[in-house]
Amino acid sequence: MPVLSGLKIVEFDALGPVPLCAMILADHGAEVVRIARPGTPVVDESVGGAILHRGRPLVTLDLKKSGDRDAALDIIAAADAVIEGFRPGVMERLGLGPEACHARQPGLVYGRMTGWGQSGPLAERAGHDINYIALTGVLAAIGPLDAPVPPLNIVGDYAGGTMFLAFGLLAALLEAQRTGRGRVVDVAMCDAVPVLLSLVQAFRQTGGWEDARSRNLLDGGAPFYRCYACRDGRFVAVGALEPQFYAALMQGLGLAPEDFPQYPRTGWQAMQAAIAARFMTRDRDAWADHFSAIDACVSPVLTFAEAPDAPHLKARGVFRHRDGLIEAAPAPRFGDWGAAPTPSAAMMPDELLARWRS
Numbered sequence: 001m002p003v004l005s006g007l008k009i010v011e012f013d014a015l016g017p018v019p020l021c022a023m024i025l026a027d028h029g030a031e032v033v034r035i036a037r038p039g040t041p042v043v044d045e046s047v048g049g050a051i052l053h054r055g056r057p058l059v060t061l062d063l064k065k066s067g068d069r070d071a072a073l074d075i076i077a078a079a080d081a082v083i084e085g086f087r088p089g090v091m092e093r094l095g096l097g098p099e100a101c102h103a104r105q106p107g108l109v110y111g112r113m114t115g116w117g118q119s120g121p122l123a124e125r126a127g128h129d130i131n132y133i134a135l136t137g138v139l140a141a142i143g144p145l146d147a148p149v150p151p152l153n154i155v156g157d158y159a160g161g162t163m164f165l166a167f168g169l170l171a172a173l174l175e176a177q178r179t180g181r182g183r184v185v186d187v188a189m190c191d192a193v194p195v196l197l198s199l200v201q202a203f204r205q206t207g208g209w210e211d212a213r214s215r216n217l218l219d220g221g222a223p224f225y226r227c228y229a230c231r232d233g234r235f236v237a238v239g240a241l242e243p244q245f246y247a248a249l250m251q252g253l254g255l256a257p258e259d260f261p262q263y264p265r266t267g268w269q270a271m272q273a274a275i276a277a278r279f280m281t282r283d284r285d286a287w288a289d290h291f292s293a294i295d296a297c298v299s300p301v302l303t304f305a306e307a308p309d310a311p312h313l314k315a316r317g318v319f320r321h322r323d324g325l326i327e328a329a330p331a332p333r334f335g336d337w338g339a340a341p342t343p344s345a346a347m348m349p350d351e352l353l354a355r356w357r358s
Contacts, residue, residue, distance in 0.1 A: 002029025002334075003029060004030040007029070007080050008079045009022070009025055009030050009031070009032045009082070009083065009169075010032075010033055010035060010072075010075055010076055010079045010081070010082045010083070011034045011035065011083050011084075012083070012085070012091075012096075013034055013037070014086070015085070016085065016153070016157040017113050017158060017162040017189075018083055018084070018113050018162075018165070019034075019047070019048075019049070019052040020052060020157075020158060020162045021113070021161075021166050022034065022056060022083060023053070025166065026054070026056045027055060028330060031056075032056040033057055033058075034053065034056050034058045035059050035060075035063075036058060036059075036060055037061070037063070039060070040058065042344050042345060051325060051327045053344050054343075054344060057344065057352065058344060058345070058346050058347065059075070059348070059349055059352055063094045063096065069094065072096060073096070073101070074349065074353060076108065077104040077105045080109065080176075081111060081169055081173060082101060082108060083113065085112075085113040085114065087114065087123075087124060088114065088123050088124065102182055106181060107176045107180050107181060107182045108176075109172040109183055110182065110183070111165055111168060111169045112184065112185065112187065113161055113187050114187070114189070115128070115129075115131065115188065116132075116188060116189075116190055122190075128153075129153040129156035129157045130150050130153075130156070132156040132190050132193060133156045133193055135190060136190055136194050136197070138155055138193055138197055140213070141211075142219065144214055145212075148213070155193060156189045156193055159192075160192035160193040160195075161187065161192065164191075164192040164195075165187045168185035168187050171185075172185050203216075203217075217241070222241075223238075223271040223272035223275055224240040224275075225239055226238060226272075228276055228280075229276070229279065229280065230280065230283055230284040231280055231281060231282055231283050232283040232284055234283070234285075235284065236279060236284055236288065236291075236298055236300055237298070237299045237300075238275070239298075239299075240297045240298070245296050245297045246262045248294050248295055249294075249296040249297070249298065251294075252290065252294040252296050252298070253275060253278040253279075255278065260274060284300050284301070287300070288300040307319070308326050317329055
């Protein structure tokens with residue numbers, strides 16, 4: 001049985017962190033229903049729904065109509081948790097805020113996902129991943145010297161949003177099992193991203209990090225922790241942080257470690273030039289093959305198209321094929337359970353309630 005079997009969750013249709021969180025919960029057996037406005041497709045490809053909307057039914061309701069709002073409350077009354085990603089006050093104006101929901105289901109966990117949080121000067125403002133990571137300091141630290149580079153939408157939306165929402169929900173659900181009382185979980189990306197930066201903040205305040213890009217241990221400044229171009233224009237990633245891996249890297253490149261001490265930093269420029277010159281003598285895959293027998297933390301930088309064919313990922317079944325798509329299999333793993341999620345489909349509120357109450 002999947003680990004979240006029997007858990008019933010209502011997802012109010014949203015962008016960014018909310019659908020990924022709902023997908024992960026459904027992947028592990030939670031019964032998640034996606035509530036969206038009429039006319040919303042079961043799979044909305046414009047927002048990545050071909051993958052993000054997998055594994056859960058869609059119920060369409062016009063929440064501005066009293067009858068549909070009552071139907072939503074009926075579904076919530078049978079649920080364990082709600083997740084929503086609207087701006088502060090929207091759900092309250094619809095009559096579906098935490099107070100109204102807890103009146104119907106006192107043990108309900110109510111997860112709220114926003115960028116700026118439910119309070120503060122920016123709470124009512126719009127924003128996206130790039131804005132949240134800009135204000136929290138992380139964006140300034142990523143990229144080359146000339147300009148910061150957005151790291152896709154991984155840091156704010158998914159690490160700071162989805163993962164904190166999933167943790168908050170499950171923590172509150174554990175409490176609700178003990179106490180019978182629900183709780184509001186206020187997840188804000190501007191709160192969570194600084195938590196993700198704890199290591200860097202510790203380094204900064206103890207003299208181990210400069211507020212400048214490409215000057216530090218983990219931002220490409222260290223020659224033994226960065227990417228290098230190869231002869232064919234593709235890249236390898238080097239992560240030889242520890243002394244034993246650094247020594248293996250240098251030996252694998254045919255360089256003498258004693259000629260390029262890992263520290264102090266004053267030697268990093270010459271070290272980087274020497275390593276870069278060596279990597280330019282072979283193609284990426286030749287280097288990958290060469291280092292496959294050397295434990296030096298060297299990996300080929302694969303494209304999205306190449307990654308599913310990586311031997312290690314293939315052996316673990318990290319990717320799978322479904323309806324002509326390549327998608328990630330559920331993670332993390334719990335024993336040998338690995339059933340595919342049920343296909344998404346439209347469902348009527350009464351049909352859903354009958355299933356949930358059975």
